[in-house]
Amino acid sequence: MESIFHEKQEGSLCAQHCLNNLLQGEYFSPVELSSIAQQLDEEERMRMAEGGVQSEEYRIFLQQPSGNMDDSGFFSIQVISNALGVWGLEIVLFNSREYQELRIDPINEKAFICNYKEHWFTVRKLGQQWFNLNSLLTGPELISDTYLALFLAQLQQEGYSIFVISGNLPDCEADQILRIMRVEQQQRPKLIGEDEAQRVSVQQVSDTTHTTDVGVLDEDEEELRKALALSRQHMEVEDEEADLRRAIQLSMQGSASPISETAGSSHDTSSINTLTAEELRRRRQAYFDRQQLPHSADSHSAGGLKDSGTKPDQ
Template sequence: MSETPPPTSLYHERQHLELCAVHALNNLLQQRLFSKEELDRLCGQLAPDSLLNPHRSLLGTGNYDVNILMAALLTRGFAAIWWDKRRSLTSLVLSRVHGLILNIPSNVTLGFVSLPIRRKHWVAVRQVGGSYYNLDSKLKAPAHIGGEEDLRKFLQEQVAQEPCQLLLVVEREVEEDGSWLLPL
């Protein structure tokens, strides 16, 4: 990733508690649309009879699962499509993709100390002003990725890590017509 400074209009929330899903959604959509309370409400809707909700941490500090991200995106007219890592990223039609969400392994830190524990972390990637940016809430500022080929290289490096997962965020119509993927 290059050192190009991000545009001043780039929205970027920083990590708080275990709310990386909230931050990834807001960073992807480039405004504060979601809150912990809203994602907690979605948890309750998806598991209304559960004593312990399976879609978030036991302590209620966040750590939302993919079902909550997908449900939240649906409330805003978007869909999340799981990317099959067996496919080549060259078959992805980036002009039809609103943004990307990665679920990557991340070290747990306490203050300045990094623990030998890895947990999953939600990260948004989005094109703004003609360039792609890594909008990871653990970063002090968005990291410039570059153009389409730079993005494909970045994504390939990320999905090569186990157990990284990639979600394409597209408008509902794009999900339905399948135009996010080049035909075989």
């Protein structure tokens, strides 16, 4: 398949792509096709002038745009016909009465060019196989012999004009290679726009997934920061209570001097030495109150249960 010449769509130059894909090479450029179109325009002008350059028909003709080309890159069937004439090739309308009377099987032809709404493309036999060389495809599309007639009938039903190429096409590498071998196509080519849309869709899904992953990571990091903050707060409370318990134990012993000996660290010693007697008394009382809270709660709960289980005196 790599040996098959296949120009892909650029702008509205489908007529150029159609011709070059048919001839299997870069035989025509927009400049050359424009030159043919201008020559045709001049021939038409001269024919119109034969009726008189002062006639209303001639003035109207001069005001109309060219029917053989436009600024977008479109070229008429007359331009294509003249371009093929350089190579001794002619075109015949496929569904014309003259051609249908010949009763030629399409697989015995060499090539077709198709047109619908100013779009041109080629269907050509290379070796013993048929290929759709539409410039809107990402690559050549293999067409089986049994499907060729159905393919052309479907195009006609969709409104395409089909022309048969008559004459000897120039030799090409793909035709030489495919005469001695056949190719298989595992996957049909897509339309260029469809292929691009799929790539964009895949990229959008990838970007969305990445954004979601980042969002999840941000949430996880936020939860971790909260957990660390709570842990540090809990550790600070535990450290403070540990210092307070040691201070209370020392105060209850009635000795402040052994603090430096019983303290676990220099940090503990400095922390406790800075406590005044009043503050130490207040913290000790708060500590005792917290120690008695669970006991009081249990007693109140037990009393409630007991009361609920007694009966009034009879």
